[in-house]
Each structure stands twice: as C-alpha cells, then as structure tokens.
Amino acid sequence: MSRSPLRPIAKVLRAREDGVDPALIEAQAKAKRMRKQRTSERRRAESRLILLALTFVMGFGAVGWKMALLAASEPEEPRTTRITVQIINQRADIVDRNGIILATNLATTSLFAHPQDMVDPVAAADGLAQIFPDLDAEDLLRVFLSERKFVWIKRKLSPEQHQLVYDLGEPGLQFGPRELRLYPNGNLAAHILGGTSFGREGVHAAEVIGMAGVELMYDEFLRDPANAGAPLELSIDMSVQAAMRRVLRGGMAMMGAKGAAAVLMDVHTGQIIAMVSLPDFDPNHRPNPPVSGDPADSPLFNRAAQGKYELGSTFKIFTAAIAMEEGIATPTTMVNTAGPLRWGRFTIRDFHNYGARLSLMDVIVKSSNIGSANLAREFGAQAQQDMLRALGFFDKLAVELPEARRSKPLIPSNWSELSTMTIAYGHGLAATPLHLAAAYAMMTNGGLRIEPTLLKDATLPSEEDRVISQETSDILRDMLRQVVVRGTASLAEVEGYQVGGKTGTADKPNPQGGYYDDKVITTFAGVFPTSDPQYVLVVSLDEPVEDSGLEARRTAGWTAVPVAAEIIRRIAPLMGIRPEYYDDETNPAVTLTSN
Amino acid sequence: MRGLLLIFGVGLVIFFATWAYRVNYRTQEAIARVDSLHHQISTERETIAVLRAEWAYLNRPERLLALSEKHFSILRLMPLHPGHFDEISRVAYPEVVPDAAISEDPLLNMLIAAAIAEIQEESE
Numbered sequence: 158m159s160r161s162p163l164r165p166i167a168k169v170l171r172a173r174e175d176g177v178d179p180a181l182i183e184a185q186a187k188a189k190r191m192r193k194q195r196t197s198e199r200r201r202a203e204s205r206l207i208l209l210a211l212t213f214v215m216g217f218g219a220v221g222w223k224m225a226l227l228a229a230s231e232p233e234e235p236r237t238t239r240i241t242v243q244i245i246n247q248r249a250d251i252v253d254r255n256g257i258i259l260a261t262n263l264a265t266t267s268l269f270a271h272p273q274d275m276v277d278p279v280a281a282a283d284g285l286a287q288i289f290p291d292l293d294a295e296d297l298l299r300v301f302l303s304e305r306k307f308v309w310i311k312r313k314l315s316p317e318q319h320q321l322v323y324d325l326g327e328p329g330l331q332f333g334p335r336e337l338r339l340y341p342n343g344n345l346a347a348h349i350l351g352g353t354s355f356g357r358e359g360v361h362a363a364e365v366i367g368m369a370g371v372e373l374m375y376d377e378f379l380r381d382p383a384n385a386g387a388p389l390e391l392s393i394d395m396s397v398q399a400a401m402r403r404v405l406r407g408g409m410a411m412m413g414a415k416g417a418a419a420v421l422m423d424v425h426t427g428q429i430i431a432m433v434s435l436p437d438f439d440p441n442h443r444p445n446p447p448v449s450g451d452p453a454d455s456p457l458f459n460r461a462a463q464g465k466y467e468l469g470s471t472f473k474i475f476t477a478a479i480a481m482e483e484g485i486a487t488p489t490t491m492v493n494t495a496g497p498l499r500w501g502r503f504t505i506r507d508f509h510n511y512g513a514r515l516s517l518m519d520v521i522v523k524s525s526n527i528g529s530a531n532l533a534r535e536f537g538a539q540a541q542q543d544m545l546r547a548l549g550f551f552d553k554l555a556v557e558l559p560e561a562r563r564s565k566p567l568i569p570s571n572w573s574e575l576s577t578m579t580i581a582y583g584h585g586l587a588a589t590p591l592h593l594a595a596a597y598a599m600m601t602n603g604g605l606r607i608e609p610t611l612l613k614d615a616t617l618p619s620e621e622d623r624v625i626s627q628e629t630s631d632i633l634r635d636m637l638r639q640v641v642v643r644g645t646a647s648l649a650e651v652e653g654y655q656v657g658g659k660t661g662t663a664d665k666p667n668p669q670g671g672y673y674d675d676k677v678i679t680t681f682a683g684v685f686p687t688s689d690p691q692y693v694l695v696v697s698l699d700e701p702v703e704d705s706g707l708e709a710r711r712t713a714g715w716t717a718v719p720v721a722a723e724i725i726r727r728i729a730p731l732m733g734i735r736p737e738y739y740d741d742e743t744n745p746a747v748t749l750t751s752n
Numbered sequence: 753m754r755g756l757l758l759i760f761g762v763g764l765v766i767f768f769a770t771w772a773y774r775v776n777y778r779t780q781e782a783i784a785r786v787d788s789l790h791h792q793i794s795t796e797r798e799t800i801a802v803l804r805a806e807w808a809y810l811n812r813p814e815r816l817l818a819l820s821e822k823h824f825s826i827l828r829l830m831p832l833h834p835g836h837f838d839e840i841s842r843v844a845y846p847e848v849v850p851d852a853a854i855s856e857d858p859l860l861n862m863l864i865a866a867a868i869a870e871i872q873e874e875s876e
Contacts, residue, residue: 257808257811258804258805258808261801261804261805261808262801262805263801263802263805264798264801264802339805339809341805341808341809341811341812342808342812342813343812343814345812345813395813396813399813399814400831403817651834652834652835653834653837654834726833726834727831727832727833729834730832730833730834730836730837731832735837736834736837
C-alpha cells in the first residue's frame with residue numbers, strides 16, 4: 158500500500174502553485190490520518206469485545222451443557238470410594254473353646270422342577286430315581302405330567318449329585334443356591350448343638366433356623382449380620398467330649414445299660430467342658446420326635462439336662478454340709494446308725510448293718526441311710542430346704558438350652574419330717590445330673606455359688622455368692638476323698654489324680670406304683686484332683702448290670718464308678734492336669750483343717 | 753503475535769479436552785475392575801468357607817481315631833494316661849568327659865568345660 162508522508166511536500170508545492178492554502182492540505186491529511194486511526198482502534202476494541210464475549214459464551218455454554226447432561230442422566234451414587242463389603246454367611250459358626258468348628262454353613266444348591274418346561278419327563282423321572290434312591294420314579298412322573306408350575310425335588314444337593322442331575326440335560330430341572338448347616342463332627346455334642354432346618358424357602362435362598370439346643374437358643378445371635386460373622390464360642394472342649402463319649406459308650410455297652418449321661422464341669426466357673434447323653438443322634442439328620450412310647454427313651458432326649466432322676470446317696474454330702482453349717486456335727490461326731498429306723502409305717506434300712514454308731518465321716522464313707530436320716534431329723538426341714546434352694550435344686554437349670562426350660566426338679570408338695578429324712582439320702586426329690594454337678598461344684602470350689610453355663614465365660618463368683626463356709630468345703634473335699642480311698646467308690650482311684658466322689662444307687666420308680674426290684678439308676682459324682690479341685694464329673698447309668706462275676710451287681714460302686722474312673726484316666730492328661738503323687742502318711746493329698 | 757497466542761490457546765484447550773476425556777475413560781475402567789475384583793473376592797471367600805468345612809470334616813475325631821488305628825504299626829499311638837508324665841530332672845544327660853577337647857580353640861574348650869561343670873553341679 159502506498160505510504161502517505163506526514164508532510165506531503167508534493168501536494169504542498171502543487172497547492173502553492175495553484176494558490177490554495179497549504180495549511181488546508183495538511184489539515185486534510187491529518188484528518189485522514191485521524192480517521193484511519195479511529196477506525197483501526199475501533200476495530201481492535203470490537204475484536205477484543207468479541208473475543209471476551211466468546212470466552213464468556215464458551216464458559217457459560219460449557220456449564221449449561223454439563224447441567225443439561227446431568228439433568229438427562231440417571232442418578233448414581235459416587236462409586237470411586239466403595240468400602241470393602243465382607244461377604245458374611247447367613248448364619249454364624251459355632252466353635253468350641255479352642256476354636257474348632259462345631260457347626261458351619263456350606264454353600265450348596267437345591268433342585269426344583271418346572272414341569273411346563275420339561276422336554277422329556279419320563280427320562281427325567283427315571284434319571285432322578287437312579288441318582289436319588291429315596292425318590293420314586295412313578296411319583297416323580299406323575300408330578301411332572303401334572304399341571305403344577307413349580308415342584309421342589311431336593312432341598313440340598315452335594316456337588317456330585319449336582320453334576321449328575323446337570324448331566325441329565327433336562328431344561329425343566331433347575332438349580333438354586335442354598336446354604337446348608339453342616340456339623341462336621343457327626344454325633345459329637347449332638348444334644349448341645351441341637352440341629353437346624355429350613356424356614357422360609359425360596360429359589361435363591363432359604364432361611365436356616367435352629368430347632369433345638371444352642372442353635373435354637375442363640376438363633377437371633379447367629380443370624381444377626383451386625384456381629385460380622387463372629388462365631389459363637391462354647392465352653393465345650395471337643396477332644397474331651399470325643400474321649401468322654403467313647404468311654405461312656407463303651408461303658409454303657411459293657412454294663413448293658415439302656416442309657417447313660419455324663420457331665421464334666423469346671424468347678425470355679427460352672428463352664429461345662431463336656432456333656433454327653435446316650436443314646437444320641439446325628440444333628441445333620443435330626444430324627445423326628447417320637448409319637449409313641451416313653452419320650453425319655455428317644456435319642457433326642459437329653460438325659461443330662463432334661464432327665465429327672467432320684468439321685469440317691471449322692472445327696473448325703475449335702476446332709477453332711479447342712480449338719481456342719483448348722484453346727485450340730487463335726488467329722489468325728491458319732492451319729493446313731495442303729496437300724497432299721499422306723500417312722501410311722503415306713504422303715505429305713507442300710508445296705509449293711511453298720512453297728513450302733515458311726516462318725517459323720519464314716520456315715521458318708523460307708524453311705525449310711527439311717528445316719529443321714531437321723532441327722533436330718535436334728536436340723537429339720539427348714540435348714541434342708543434353705544440349703545437345697547441355695548444349691549439350685551428348687552429352680553430350673555440356668556444352662557443355655559431350651560430343653561432345660563422344664564428341668565425344675567420334682568419336690569414334695571408336703572415336706573413332712575418323713576420327706577426330710579428320705580431326701581437326706583436322696584429319695585423323694587428328682588433332679589437332673591446337671592443340677593447335681595453344679596451342686597457338687599459349689600460344695601468343693603470353696604463354697605461359692607456357680608451356675609452351669611455352655612458359653613466360654615470366665616466370670617468367677619465372689620464372696621457375695623457364698624453357700625457354705627470355706628472350712629466346710631475343705632472338710633467335704635476330704636470326706637469325698639475318703640469315700641474313694643476306703644469307701645464305696647474304691648474303683649474310682651486313678652493314679653496321680655486323687656479322685657474323690659460319692660456313689661448313689663436309686664431304684665427306678667415303677668409307673669404302676671412302687672419301685673422296681675432289679676432296675677436301678679446308678680450315679681457317681683466325682684471331683685478331681687481333691688488336693689485342689691478343678692473339675693466335677695457326674696456319670697449316670699440307666700439300668701446297668703455288672704455281670705462279669707458270679708452274681709449280678711447293680712450298685713454304683715461296680716457300674717458307674719469304673720466308667721467314671723476310665724473317663725478321668727482318659728481326659729485328665731488331655732486337659733493337661735499334671736498327676737501328683739501323694740503319700741497318705743508323710744504327704745497326704747487333703748489335710749483336715751478342723752478336728 | 754496475537755495470532756500465535758490465539759493458536760497456542762486453542763491448542764491448550766484441545767490438549768486439556770483430550771486429557772479430560774482419557775482420564776474419564778480410565779476412571780470408568782478402574783471402577784469396572786474394582787467391581788470385578790469384589791466379585792472375585794466374594795467367590796474366594798465362599799471357597800474358603802467350603803475348605804474350612806472340609807478341613808473340619810477331615811479332622812473329626814472318629815476319622816483321626818480310625819486312621820491312627822489303621823496305621824498303628826507305623827504310628828504306635830496310644831491314648832495318653834497318667835504314666836506318661838514325669839519330672840524333667842529324671843531325663844538322663846549323656847556322660848561327658850570334661851577334659852576332652854571339643855574344638856581347636858583353647859578358649860572355647862575352657863568355656864565349654866566350665867559350662868558342663870556348672871550344669872553337673874546344679875543337677876546334683
């Protein structure tokens with residue numbers, strides 16, 4: 158473009174020649190220049206404004222576009238910060254005191270049919286009958302040809318069965334996920350665990366609900382997802398339970414007994430380390446409750462926690478305790494045992510004639526009914542009732558089993574003097590072996606009240622729960638030891654463990670009235686080691702007979718005691734109790750604290 | 753100059769837009785991967801539960817008892833009884849002659865001899 162100079166000399170010279178004022182020319186040029194400048198400035202300003210406007214439009218446009226997008230899309234939670242969700246089973250595990258699994262859930266499948274989708278019902282029915290021997294091919298075929306839209310075939314399948322049914326290739330047979338409750342240890346702790354069944358059943362899941370035992374008692378806890386899968390810890394030790402069941406089963410078979418029960422309890426806390434009731438069942442296939450016959454004969458019946466029996470001479474130790482607490486006797490006090498003792502038209506006899514008098518110690522060691530009855534006459538019904546109430550014989554068991562709901566012992570409605578005398582040697586009051594174990598624990602742990610429990614709960618009782626004094630407890634320990642050293646339970650001697658205990662043989666009541674002549678319930682309530690008691694073992698056999706000798710023997714000393722001795726011999730090393738050897742002369746196991 | 757700046761600015765915008773696009777899609781992929789990992793974790797947890805149940809079943813007392821009886825000739829396992837416990841002081845120590853040289857280092861030999869003498873004093 159042509160440059161126009163600031164001072165247009167050519168134009169000025171021409172203007173001078175023409176006679177026009179040159180200042181005009183300069184003014185014209187200046188005006189032209191000014192105009193051009195203004196235009197360019199305006200253009201620049203305009204372009205700046207447009208640029209700015211564009212920027213704002215872009216900014217607001219982007220915001221508006223994003224808003225439009227958000228308004229049009231589905232609402233969704235922010236997913237970049239997801240907390241790890243732990244997949245918890247529907248039902249928590251049950252474990253023993255060492256963490257070994259007693260009950261757990263397993264994911265399996267269930268099998269159902271849609272008859273309307275079936276391609277070949279005949280082949281399907283035959284195939285299923287082959288895989289599952291308990292299903293009938295004709296019944297299945299009838300169902301598959303019917304108008305039903307949905308049929309359950311099997312509620313739990315193993316993986317192998319699943320594969321076999323799948324291989325049939327029938328689209329009308331379908332599977333749904335299911336969790337099943339598995340008890341890996343079979344019959345062990347059957348009465349304690351109880352068993353489960355399915356509640357509401359759907360295709361995608363089924364509710365597992367407890368039916369008995371701890372599964373029913375803690376159903377809410379086991380199903381509560383807020384526990385984050387924490388297992389239920391029982392006080393049971395599974396190896397001890399296994400050993401005890403094995404020995405008890407052998408003993409029951411050897412003695413020809415029709416039932417047996419055993420309880421091992423921690424003396425200081427009341428925790429049940431093992432509890433066996435025979436006959437038992439497999440909780441994986443819990444049998445149906447019996448509809449006829451005596452319910453006490455069914456394997457579902459827990460003889461340790463439900464069975465109420467007259468416990469016999471094992472009660473004499475409570476009589477001795479009451480006598481010592483009331484201050485009417487010491488271990489060396491002579492008690493009248495001249496028999497037979499007559500009260501009205503009733504006669505009380507001893508097993509043998511023990512002479513005219515025995516010391517209190519010997520009343521227990523030799524197990525004299527007459528001696529106990531005479532002591533009871535002295536201290537009276539009120540003292541006896543108070544002590545038995547403190548020992549828990551008037552209430553149902555506090556143990557965590559729903560079967561214990563109706564375990565309140567049978568006590569006489571009219572507690573006459575005769576009742577007092579017979580209850581002193583264990584006849585007239587029917588209680589469970591678990592009641593007896595708890596009472597013996599209270600007698601030998603120093604005199605403090607405990608309650609039987611199945612949970613791993615180590616709370617110790619305090620002085621407020623005192624039932625008998627410490628001195629009385631020590632004397633009772635010595636008495637129980639002497640019963641084994643020189644009394645009716647001499648077969649209970651296990652080397653190294655200073656076993657002490659009391660035997661009890663009670664005739665079984667005849668439903669038609671009176672008692673049977675040749676059927677007994679024998680009990681042995683033992684405590685070991687008596688130098689420092691840790692555990693109470695109660696063994697009870699139903700109708701045992703020891704017939705290895707020339708004549709049949711039915712007393713507890715020959716039946717329940719050997720079984721209990723073998724149990725202690727087997728489980729005390731398992732629990733890590735070190736055998737201690739005492740010499741009666743120089744280093745006796747138990748020393749009398751009062752004379 | 754202004755034109756260059758403009759081009760540079762536009763270039764920056766393009767760059768940032770591409771970067772945001774890529775980050776967006778990478779995030780979506782990461783979320784999908786997290787989902788699939790959660791699914792895998794739940795499957796693994798189920799497997800662990802099945803294995804624990806299987807382990808408990810294989811370790812049940814009847815089976816272990818049957819196995820120990822079946823292989824008795826090799827294992828010779830018997831139930832524990834009180835006679836299996838004893839005092840540690842009744843375990844016999846091997847006889848050691850204190851003058852015997854155990855190593856070539858005389859200082860070490862002296863230390864070992866002193867230790868043996870101390871143990872024998874304690875056990876008496």
